[in-house]
């Protein structure tokens with residue numbers, strides 16, 4: 001970590017490091033405003049900076065109208081966003097975020113990502129874990145870890161360019177029947193809902209066989225550009241089935 | 243017509259002067275998968291807690307599985323399964339002991355219960371984890387256990403409050419396969435989620451904004467109503483700034499980041515794949531690929547829920 005062993009680095013490493021653990025620990029009996037002020041003091045944040053940053057964070061998290069509400073009376077996602085706001089008050093060189101957006105709604109997730117990009121643009125290094133593959137795709141680099149082993153490491157676009165499966169959207173047919181038929185075909189590596197239809201990844205070269213199997217159901221295949229979730233599903237599947 | 247499984251009539255809940263759920267009415271039929279969506283703090287969990295007989299409404303009424311939540315909360319509780327947003331399992335107990343604990347809470351015991359416990363372990367694919375300490379299991383497996391505990395007593399109605407939060411894509415698919423099977427067998431499912439791809443499996447969806455139910459319909463009808471334009475999925479480099487310059491052009495209805503790319507919602511009369519590619523390239527984007535996309539529920543959510551910011555902000 002910053003050239004030092006984090007276990008030995010002591011205060012020098014800790015000072016340049018920010019952490020948001022998965023199980024955030026705010027003070028349940030303090031209000032939104034009190035929690036923010038508490039963390040600002042912990043980071044020795046000057047008043048003007050605190051004002052500027054907290055206004056921005058309250059805007060993004062939409063917690064502004066709830067300054068006086070106790071943390072234990074917040075909804076699940078509001079609590080998570082308050083924890084994130086507290087962690088982001090401080091601008092460390094390296095920020096570690098362990099699943100920061102679980103339970104956060106799609107609107108706030110977009111705004112938080114815009115802020116993360118700004119922080120990175122200003123020179124911060126961010127390492128985050130996420131179960132959302134749309135977020136994985138937004139990282140400069142991703143590592144895919146499964147059962148403790150790093151299966152992939154690289155730039156999302158580069159990893160996708162090397163992806164060996166093909167991705168299709170199913171057109172027509174009745175979704176549940178199509179889904180059932182597909183689940184019996186070993187060339188189909190993953191099926192996901194996409195709009196009202198299904199999106200599937202299949203072994204390269206097997207689309208013809210799959211399409212034939214779907215013809216009696218009045219469904220056909222349309223090729224689409226693979227995304228990171230397709231890649232995840234195809235890579236993690238063999239181990240999951242074992 | 244049989245009685246609906248869930249019926250809420252002018253249901254409201256106030257906390258002090260704050261109205262968390264504001265005059266909500268809907269009904270859900272037996273065997274339906276009903277999705278309840280909304281931004282953080284919209285009032286989803288509060289509604290669920292009222293429907294489960296855990297929190298008294300401050301106004302209005304609700305009947306669940308034939309019982310009134312105000313006058314017969316105990317009957318409601320024994321007819322429903324509830325997976326709460328907060329974790330309810332005992333992490334230091336083995337899987338099997340958690341099952342026994344929840345079975346006991348529902349008053350189940352004896353050989354019938356032992357057989358049911360085995361059946362649930364098999365259904366939820368937890369047989370190999372029977373003796374594992376719950377806290378040592380990954381999130382996706384714990385979530386399956388929480389679901390197993392909620393269905394031990396074969397409830398007619400199942401309330402799932404963000405059952406897949408933090409769960410990886412593979413486990414989420416397993417989970418939903420199971421939920422759909424339960425619904426086919428007649429269990430009514432009331433579910434909240436912030437993963438809008440899986441909400442596509444709901445028969446109907448209610449959308450909450452600031453405590454009010456602002457829309458309720460099938461996914462297809464919601465898309466027709468709230469995503470009137472054509473959706474184009476765009477990938478490429480330097481997209482964000484190029485897309486920002488498109489925002490003000492006529493016929494551009496919405497520009498939203500989706501993963502590393504964008505969804506553009508455009509008026510079909512003004513734009514096609516080629517003209518969008520051209521416009522983005524002119525605005526500085528590179529390696530632009532545009533595909534016709536189907537509108538998703540996430541497009542609907544952004545159209546309904548994304549709202550202007552609340553006026554003046556005050557520093558804490």
Ligand SMILES: Nc1ncnc2c1ncn2[C@@H]1O[C@H](COP(=O)(O)OP(=O)(O)OP(=O)(O)O)[C@@H](O)[C@H]1O
Nearest residue numbers: 073074075076077257262282283284285286287288
């Ligand atoms: N005991 C309470 N006292 C005061 N306000 C409360 C209390 N319980 C809930 N609220 C408020 O009610 C609103 C709705 O909360 P609820 O938990 O229902 O939201 P939600 O839609 O489930 O959100 P999320 O997506 O974040 O889970 C929030 O503003 C919350 O802070």
Ligand SMILES: [Mg+2]
Nearest residue numbers: 076286287327
């Ligand atoms: Mg909630």
